[in-house]
Amino acid sequence: MTYRQQYALADGRDLFYYDLRAGQDRSAADRRELPETATASQIRWDPLFQEWSVIAGHRQSRTYKPPVDLCPLCPSRDGRQTEIPAADYDVAVFENRFPSLAGESAETFGVVEDFPFASGPGVGRCEVVCFTSDHDTSFAQLSPQHARTVIDALADRTAELSRTPGVEYVFCFENRGEEIGVTLSHPHGQIYGYPFVPPRMLRAAQAAAGYSAEHGSCLRCELLRREVEAGERVISRTEHWTALVPFAARWPYEARLVANRHVGSLPELTGDERDDLARSYLDLLRRFDRLFEPLVGSKTPYIAGWHQAPVRQLAGNWHLGAEVFTIRRAAGKLKYLAGSESGAAVWINDITPETAAARLRGDHSGDASG
Amino acid sequence: MTYRQQYALADGRDLFYYDLRAGQDRSAADRRELPETATASQIRWDPLFQEWSVIAGHRQSRTYKPPVDLCPLCPSRDGRQTEIPAADYDVAVFENRFPSLAGESAETFGVVEDFPFASGPGVGRCEVVCFTSDHDTSFAQLSPQHARTVIDALADRTAELSRTPGVEYVFCFENRGEEIGVTLSHPHGQIYGYPFVPPRMLRAAQAAAGYSAEHGSCLRCELLRREVEAGERVISRTEHWTALVPFAARWPYEARLVANRHVGSLPELTGDERDDLARSYLDLLRRFDRLFEPLVGSKTPYIAGWHQAPVRQLAGNWHLGAEVFTIRRAAGKLKYLAGSESGAAVWINDITPETAAARLRGDHSGDASG
Numbered sequence: 215m216t217y218r219q220q221y222a223l224a225d226g227r228d229l230f231y232y233d234l235r236a237g238q239d240r241s242a243a244d245r246r247e248l249p250e251t252a253t254a255s256q257i258r259w260d261p262l263f264q265e266w267s268v269i270a271g272h273r274q275s276r277t278y279k280p281p282v283d284l285c286p287l288c289p290s291r292d293g294r295q296t297e298i299p300a301a302d303y304d305v306a307v308f309e310n311r312f313p314s315l316a317g318e319s320a321e322t323f324g325v326v327e328d329f330p331f332a333s334g335p336g337v338g339r340c341e342v343v344c345f346t347s348d349h350d351t352s353f354a355q356l357s358p359q360h361a362r363t364v365i366d367a368l369a370d371r372t373a374e375l376s377r378t379p380g381v382e383y384v385f386c387f388e389n390r391g392e393e394i395g396v397t398l399s400h401p402h403g404q405i406y407g408y409p410f411v412p413p414r415m416l417r418a419a420q421a422a423a424g425y426s427a428e429h430g431s432c433l434r435c436e437l438l439r440r441e442v443e444a445g446e447r448v449i450s451r452t453e454h455w456t457a458l459v460p461f462a463a464r465w466p467y468e469a470r471l472v473a474n475r476h477v478g479s480l481p482e483l484t485g486d487e488r489d490d491l492a493r494s495y496l497d498l499l500r501r502f503d504r505l506f507e508p509l510v511g512s513k514t515p516y517i518a519g520w521h522q523a524p525v526r527q528l529a530g531n532w533h534l535g536a537e538v539f540t541i542r543r544a545a546g547k548l549k550y551l552a553g554s555e556s557g558a559a560v561w562i563n564d565i566t567p568e569t570a571a572a573r574l575r576g577d578h579s580g581d582a583s584g
Numbered sequence: 585m586t587y588r589q590q591y592a593l594a595d596g597r598d599l600f601y602y603d604l605r606a607g608q609d610r611s612a613a614d615r616r617e618l619p620e621t622a623t624a625s626q627i628r629w630d631p632l633f634q635e636w637s638v639i640a641g642h643r644q645s646r647t648y649k650p651p652v653d654l655c656p657l658c659p660s661r662d663g664r665q666t667e668i669p670a671a672d673y674d675v676a677v678f679e680n681r682f683p684s685l686a687g688e689s690a691e692t693f694g695v696v697e698d699f700p701f702a703s704g705p706g707v708g709r710c711e712v713v714c715f716t717s718d719h720d721t722s723f724a725q726l727s728p729q730h731a732r733t734v735i736d737a738l739a740d741r742t743a744e745l746s747r748t749p750g751v752e753y754v755f756c757f758e759n760r761g762e763e764i765g766v767t768l769s770h771p772h773g774q775i776y777g778y779p780f781v782p783p784r785m786l787r788a789a790q791a792a793a794g795y796s797a798e799h800g801s802c803l804r805c806e807l808l809r810r811e812v813e814a815g816e817r818v819i820s821r822t823e824h825w826t827a828l829v830p831f832a833a834r835w836p837y838e839a840r841l842v843a844n845r846h847v848g849s850l851p852e853l854t855g856d857e858r859d860d861l862a863r864s865y866l867d868l869l870r871r872f873d874r875l876f877e878p879l880v881g882s883k884t885p886y887i888a889g890w891h892q893a894p895v896r897q898l899a900g901n902w903h904l905g906a907e908v909f910t911i912r913r914a915a916g917k918l919k920y921l922a923g924s925e926s927g928a929a930v931w932i933n934d935i936t937p938e939t940a941a942a943r944l945r946g947d948h949s950g951d952a953s954g
Contacts (some may be wrong), residue, residue: 241712252844258832258937261795262785262804265929267832271936314924314932330807331831388924404923412928417634425631434632436702444701461701462637463630519927522845535929550765551921553757553774554684557907558782559635562684566641567628 216366223297224248227309234304234359242290242299255336257409261329266414268336270314277324287344287400288556289351298344304360306344307405311508314408319380337380338405341371348402351389352513354499358460364403367479368520369488372403373542374514376481376525381407383415383524386480391515393548403518412522416523419528426531432476434533449501454487455494459571464561465493467505472535478523479534498538501574506545508547514539557563585622586736590709593667594618597679604674604729611898612660612669623686625706627779627914631699635783638706657714657770667698668714674730675737676714677775683710685776689750709777711741719770722883723758729864731805734773738890739850741775744852746895749778753785753894755763761885763918764866773888782893788891789898796901799906802846804903817941818886819871825856825864829941834931836913837875837940840891846891849904866899868908885908 217233225248230241255270285298298306309316315338325334325558345353345364356364372384388403389396400563411419425433441447441458449457449469457471477483483491502514516538523532543564544548554560587603589610595618619943625640656667685708695704710870715723715734726734732781744758751905758773759766781789795803795865811817811828819827827841839862853861872884886908893902913919913934924930 246884260792260830260832260834262788262807263784263930264791265832267834268833268924268930268932269936272934302914327847330803330810333831347909357808370915383928385924385928389922394922395918396922406924406928407932408928408930412930414633414927414929418632421632421634429776433700437632440700460630460632461703462630462635462639464630464637517923517926519923541928542784548765551926552739552759552764552766553887553889554776554782555636556887556921557757557784557910558753558755558776560638560776560778560782561635561785562638566639570643 216370218370221299223299223308223332224382225250225311227311228307229298229306230367230371231300231303231536232305232363232365232370238304239378240303241423242301244295244299246313247388248293251311251316252311253336255316255369256313257325257334257336258544259325259332261332266410269505270336272312280409283315285349285398285400287342287398287402288349288443289347297342297557299361303344303347305346307341307367309403310340310342311340314338314358315340315408317446317512318378319409324380327396334409336409337379338409339375339381339405341405341407343367343371343386343405345401345403352390352401352499352503354496355402356496356505358492358496358551361496362488365480365483365488365492365495368403368405369483370424372479373481375405375407376479380409381402381525382527383408384479384522384557385412385519386522387517387519391513393515394517400573415524416501416528419516422533423528424533432531432533434472434535435476438474444450445451449571449574450494450497452494454490457494457498457574459567459574461567463539463563463567465539465541466549466565466583467502467574468537468539469498469502470496470537471575473533477534478529478532480522482534495536501576502538504541504576505540505573506542514540514542586733586740588740589637591669591752593658593669593678595620595681597681599619599668600676600741601670601673601736602677602733602740608674610670610673612671614665614669615636615871616665618681619685621683623683624768624812625684625686627695627704627706627932629702630697631702637781638684640706642682644768651895655719657768657772658719659717668717672691673717674768675716675736677711680710680712681933682797685710685778686864687750688748688946696751704779708779709745709748709751709775711775712775713737713741713773713775715771715773722771722869722873724762724866725874726866728859728866730861731857731866733884735850735858735861735865737852739853742849742850742892745775745777746775750779751780751895753778754849755782755785755889756893757887760781761883763885764887781897782874784799784893785891788815789894789902792901792903793898800917802901802903804842804905805846806808808842808844816938819941819944820864820867822860822864822942824860827864827868827944829937829944831937833878833909833937833940835909836910836919836933836936837872837934837944838907838909839868839872839944840905840907841865848902848903849900850890850892852904865906871946872910873944874909875943876912877909884910886914911945
């Protein structure tokens with residue numbers, strides 16, 4: 215069981231505590247004097263390259279790598295007021311003070327079109343998920359029980375944001391490591407409620423719908439079946455989850471954690487599936503952290519994201535999975551997104567998926583990279 | 585006029601010199617003992633997210649930030665043998681020794697499909713374009729005459745690679761700056777001949793074809809007309825070229841340099857258009873270098889790429905442009921591609937295109953970022 219309590223921050227932003235045990239007192243008030251958050255973001259359509267950008271001009275002045283004694287994600291203690299008023303917490307979620315997307319829209323899509331210029335208000339939601347009150351740890355070091363509480367929090371937020379007018383996709387993700395530009399080192403993730411289905415998810419949803427129309431079955435169920443049969447890219451497998459390196463991986467080390475059952479999003483998972491997910495996900499993150507051992511003083515930087523079903527559009531055929539990838543291709547070497555990736559959207563991957571899977575399994579034979 | 589001479593490097597790779605004046609002696613032989621380049625790259629299709637990856641497992645051991653006295657792009661002098669055998673050059677182009685894509689295919693697309701696994705040999709071409717023999721300068725500091733020679737070289741290579749069996753798209757680009765992961769600081773660009781149309785270009789080609797079918801005219805001609813009319817995102821305009829920040833820019837500072845005439849690729853440009861392009865492109869790059877003045881000791885990192893027509897597929901409606909963008913969003917602050925960009929393909933841009941255009945024009949009023 216996960217126990218939720220809801221409060222408001224001084225400027226009216228929502229705050230949620232998710233605790234492992236009932237009866238925790240999280241009622242401490244936010245005593246800061248905060249100006250109301252002003253957001254003025256827009257979504258804009260590029261008619262040539264066919265994608266939305268989020269223009270968030272108000273975010274340039276946001277908090278940038280504050281010293282540790284000013285960490286806004288630590289609990290409020292000793293008279294120091296942070297974003298979390300309580301003196302301790304298990305998992306806490308709050309609305310970002312500098313959101314890229316904020317507010318609701320009665321219409322699902324309030325876009326004004328004056329061809330070739332199409333734009334709309336940047337409605338949606340940006341939330342911060344504090345995985346633990348311990349500043350110096352990481353997701354991979356949480357207990358399975360604590361990780362399960364994080365998963366429950368993500369599922370709860372997904373369900374609630376899916377009911378928010380104007381939100382078309384809920385994306386839960388974690389950026390970990392300075393190499394990825396993370397400005398706060400406290401273990402945390404983010405949740406974006408986008409006012410459109412992101413292009414990468416839209417293409418996957420269209421592919422799944424097309425496959426289903428032709429074959430009457432799920433593309434990702436078939437992909438999973440064939441990957442398990444082939445075996446060489448499978449990292450690990452439990453009753454409910456399979457971790458594998460995708461056949462056409464874009465990143466040097468990239469894994470997908472796929473639900474064995476055909477299920478669309480986190481809120482639909484059973485208790486057993488969530489417990490198993492907590493263990494499987496921790497196992498996968500720890501494999502990433504071991505990749506570059508004995509590299510000293512540096513945890514593997516990674517981006518992790520959940521592939522959930524879109525809220526409405528093409529939601530029917532989706533199959534839930536998570537993605538974890540690192541931008542590190544060897545100790546001391548990073549994979550940069552340069553001309554081919556950023557300019558043409560073609561990823562060049564210097565490590566074969568089969569080599570990556572072997573190394574993530576812990577099999578170092580045939581490893582030429584180091 | 586640009587004068588071309590063709591030679592072969594010791595391992596058989598092609599080498600081209602493009603000179604401003606006739607009669608330069610570039611005949612010095614490559615006296616190194618080089619093992620033949622072994623490439624074993626593959627293209628692989630992701631059926632879920634619908635895109636090709638290039639898997640180039642042989643590239644992990646490539647040259648990584650060599651000390652300056654070992655720069656492989658400097659001319660060969662004083663007994664030191666580089667990739668360029670001649671003692672001097674204006675512009676030199678050679679096949680990459682560690683190519684992501686190499687070789688030819690008689691079929692345009694030799695993909696083997698065993699659903700859900702589709703893959704093919706990584707045929708194609710990767711070339712390095714040395715803009716100048718001067719190690720310590722940059723493209724922006726070239727003379728207009730020298731820049732015109734670079735443009736002639738790119739046009740010549742585009743024409744030749746477009747005739748190479750298996751090449752479906754020719755992408756000319758430059759990565760500049762350590763912040764973008766550039767391993768060689770000598771001023772240089774690259775040319776990729778892809779065995780498929782890159783996803784970003786494919787979407788643009790499809791959009792152009794759709795627009796043309798509906799309106800009987802060119803999408804980018806209409807975009808250009810409307811942007812010039814609106815004016816607020818236009819940076820500069822000459823007889824043949826217009827520099828502007830796109831309405832839905834993804835990057836903090838991003839510009840497109842669009843041909844005023846409806847023309848599809850570099851080889852089709854007239855001499856006048858090329859001369860004007862050299863001046864316009866230099867002007868644009870210099871504007872990027874001035875963005876973060878008086879930032880000391882650091883040139884603006886950027887990625888520049890040419891949007892040319894695909895070689896065959898949907899080539900008909902294309903309108904030529906270049907793109908230049910920086911990952912720097914303020915002095916000392918970089919824009920990273922994290923969860924939203926890398927995981928969901930949604931770019932969050934903290935600087936409005938109108939602010940970016942004003943700063944690139946040199947108008948610092950209303951500038952809140954610094």
